[in-house]
Amino acid sequence: MSRRRNCDKPTECRIENKTLSVNPHTIPNDQIQAAAALLRAGETVAFPTETVYGLGADASNPLAVRKIFEIKGRPVYHPLIVHIAATSQLPAWARNIPDAAWRLADAFWPGPLTLILQRSSQVPNEVTGGQDTVGLRVPDHPIATALLHAFGGGIAAPSANRFGQVSPTTAQHVHDKLGSRVGMLLDGGPCRIGVESTIVSLAHGEAVLLRPGGLSIEAIENTLNKKILLAQATASKVRASGLLDLHYAPTTPIEIHPADELWRRAHQLAKLGHKVAILKLSDDNKCINSNGITCFQMPLLADEYGRDLYATLHRIDHASFDHILAETPPVTQEWVAINDRIRRAAHSGHS
Template sequence: METKLISSGDEEGLKLAASLLKSGNLVAFPTETVYGLGANGFDSEAVAHVYRAKGRSLSNPLSLLLADVSQIEKVVTDVSDKAKKLIKAFSPGPITFVLKRKNIVPNIVTNGKDTVGVRIPDHEIARKIIRLADIPIAAPSANTSGRPSPTSAVAVFDDLQGKISAVVDGGDCAVGIDSTIIDCTQEVLTVLRPGVITLEMLRQVVGAGSVQMKEDIIEQNHYAPSAPMFILEGAPNKIEDEMKSYIRKAVDEKKRLGIIASDELIAGISNDVLTYSYGTRGDMKAIAGNLYRALRFFDDHKVDVIYAEGIDKMGIGLAIMNRMYKASGYRIITL
């Protein structure tokens, strides 16, 4: 299969992308979080193709992307007042709401569950494609399952070229990590996956007692680079000293070592290893945007091992560390 590359500025190309989706083909396109792999959310065979193209387990349900709030009632029911407040406050945006699904949503989308995630992306090209297709789009991240989520069209091509019909190139994603997921089906709402819409932000809208974080957010290895990855946590000076010892060892053993860290740490270490800066300490937006790019960078350079500087788990930092832990398989070195 030839995978077409469509520019986000090509109006006819966007119409083609929408037409391909509506007719059961797969099209990857940008959102503000990561690139999504889209399929007609009402077409069971198209959705099955998503699982095959990604190598994704059928037990892992998909979410639906919608063009605007008015489309939500077409696919879900029993939307509580709390959920409505959050939808109004944060949509369009990087947050997925888990709600009771209507029967029109195929079982294969939800793995037979009576709930489905819905999101309105804060990305004009994504919403335009969905509007043109005039259907909900089942859209997980546009990568091979288990690999880092793609934040560029090039990353999508690396994983899915020849497996899908088209990729819409909209440049790099602004947010860079996957959306917050919140279960809105119970009296107390539960954050299932942290994201840039934080627990604190949600509580400001519906009250502190109305939203909780899922206690155990440890999941199977996900977002993983090819090389084993270790997370170093502790005081910055201790992390830097430990990084230097790993560098010396890697040089002695002739191993290709990769370092993901802040500008501050990288400035103090040797040039004998590959490094990728995720930004300055405390710049959470930059760190989120660079994390998956860093993981794919080290895949491209075929390093033997990766060491990463951990960050504070406050606010957006919790979402970033959630992804880093998964990428490392929870290999954590506490200093």
């Protein structure tokens, strides 16, 4: 029997003993206050940001933070990102904050940028994976903002999914993967960006890009008026969220192929009796379904592709395909984050 019943009212429904708020435009303040109270009590709350849904806990409470790792099946050495309500809260969580960090925060917070800085003494080891650095960001979503202000502290929140799997961009994705293990789930509708935040380390002097994401590298460089370094080109040992080779992976194995090889591989698999999903990008009017092959025409613009990617992968997983074949995205600056996510998703060893 399903744990979720249909909800006729726009405020909330119950998942066993859990609360699911629905219709993001009518979430009342008492629901935000209830979520904040759960966080103060050491429980978890899943909530929307502009990037993906996060699984949050009180970042200053080690026991609460451990629940995140237990629910996700996340390795304890893998650090979390702390979400804060405003740039003015930076000194409570970080020390030796360089001028470049303030400039980036002023330019892009709230927004999809995570800064890695030297951590303050109040940050628990559970949040940082034992490192001397911490990831911080101010999310750009009204529900996340309201929750952070009501709670009054930092919320440690990785993506609200099982570790290494496709990130959730709707509340339904969270419920499907984590169910009643989450203390409360706030529904803010589909995420506006759909790809995780860009992570930049400023912990040891120079700005180093650790993970491309929802904020472009060009925008960061224009603000700093200098090129930022790539982690691969430095001796940086900083660990951060979403940097493992296998990450963002659907249950269905995924392969990446250029357009001219895509259909040949699809037909090869279909002849073996496999059910194949194609993520097609090129606009050549060939997105047709045939025996054993279902074609998903993906957007031609990088930001739209990013917004649709995880939702499409969730749909494919639910439809029980045997293989996903993704057309190789362009290698231009706008597509850096998409290429990163697709490459990691395909690193599962299935293919």
